[in-house]
Ligand SMILES: CC(C)(COP(=O)(O)OP(=O)(O)OC[C@H]1O[C@@H](n2cnc3c(N)ncnc32)[C@H](O)[C@@H]1O)[C@@H](O)C(=O)NCCC(=O)NCCS
């Protein structure tokens with residue numbers, strides 16, 4: 001069974017995927033893969049530098065992610081250009097990891113994909129788990145975690161489909177607006193459901 005774990009930026013996907021990992025589920029982390037495939041020497045790196053120029057690099061040649069983010073989160077066309085470079089490489093690596101986990105005999109695999117709906121990747125998975133938070137909590141946690149300016153944080157949230165829309169398309173909704181204990185209790189209920197549900 002393949003589970004797509006998704007949600008908005010700073011909704012708590014990493015918090016949930018850490019918990020699932022501690023409970024024995026293998027995690028395929030799209031954000032981590034997206035960081036790996038743009039390292040110098042990888043194909044996507046050259047394409048990004050070709051498209052966005054050397055201004056987005058640090059002196060050591062690695063990508064200045066804050067700078068690239070400040071360009072693409074406020075410009076839909078540029079965001080789409082970056083997505084077209086990075087997403088195919090991410091997708092390939094995710095499928096390779098899935099094959100490895102399946103070969104090792106794992107029956108349930110978690111795909112942690114922030115843009116599961118935006119990138120039409122939901123057809124890769126059997127069930128979707130959405131980590132939901134209310135809008136104000138999402139903004140507060142994003143500001144606190146990233147020490148980002150309010151304008152930057154709002155641009156990032158606006159670059160994604162609203163969480164309310166994602167809610168109507170999810171099989172399981174974990175509301176992470178409250179305490180971690182409340183979230184972990186909801187997760188217990190979901191994994192108990194998996195163990196009973198025939199797939
Ligand atoms: C623009 C970049 C360099 C900014 O890097 P930064 O380290 O500041 O953020 P990070 O990668 O940790 O992403 C944080 C969150 O931002 C959101 N986000 C990232 N990319 C996008 C995007 N293209 N569209 C909408 N939201 C996005 C996701 O919720 C993600 O969890 C980076 O996000 C990137 O390369 N994005 C394109 C690849 C992508 O879509 N990644 C997301 C999953 S595949």
Ligand SMILES: Nc1ncnc2c1ncn2[C@@H]1O[C@H](COP(=O)(O)OP(=O)(O)OP(=O)(O)O)[C@@H](O)[C@H]1O
Pocket residue numbers: 007008009010011012013014015016031114141142145176177178179180183
């Ligand atoms: N229930 C909670 N109560 C308080 N703080 C929380 C809770 N859940 C998560 N956080 C905090 O909110 C922030 C966002 O959580 P997390 O990093 O798990 O989100 P994410 O969805 O993985 O984010 P991103 O999309 O940017 O990768 C983190 O600083 C985390 O410690």
